[in-house]
Amino acid sequence: ISETVLGFTLVYTANNTQTITWPASVKWAGGTTPDAPESGDTNVYVFYTVDAGSTWYGFQSGDAMA
Numbered sequence: 001i002s003e004t005v006l007g008f009t010l011v012y013t014a015n016n017t018q019t020i021t022w023p024a025s026v027k028w029a030g031g032t033t034p035d036a037p038e039s040g041d042t043n044v045y046v047f048y049t050v051d052a053g054s055t056w057y058g059f060q061s062g063d064a065m066a
Contacts, residue, residue, distance in 0.1 A: 007048035009061075014039050026058045034060040041065070
């Protein structure tokens with residue numbers, strides 16, 4: 001079986017007017033969606049897929065990187 005792995009990193013800085021809504025296709029490490037950052041803080045997320053985007057595996061790799 002030949003699988004192609006695709007991935008990306010998202011750097012997100014929160015402000016008071018934005019919210020994060022993750023699609024159901026994202027499966028988080030530990031089964032729990034991470035908390036959104038406080039306004040002004042930056043979180044770093046890493047995502048990868050092995051099935052062309054049907055399922056994305058998500059990991060929070062940085063928290064409150066202000």
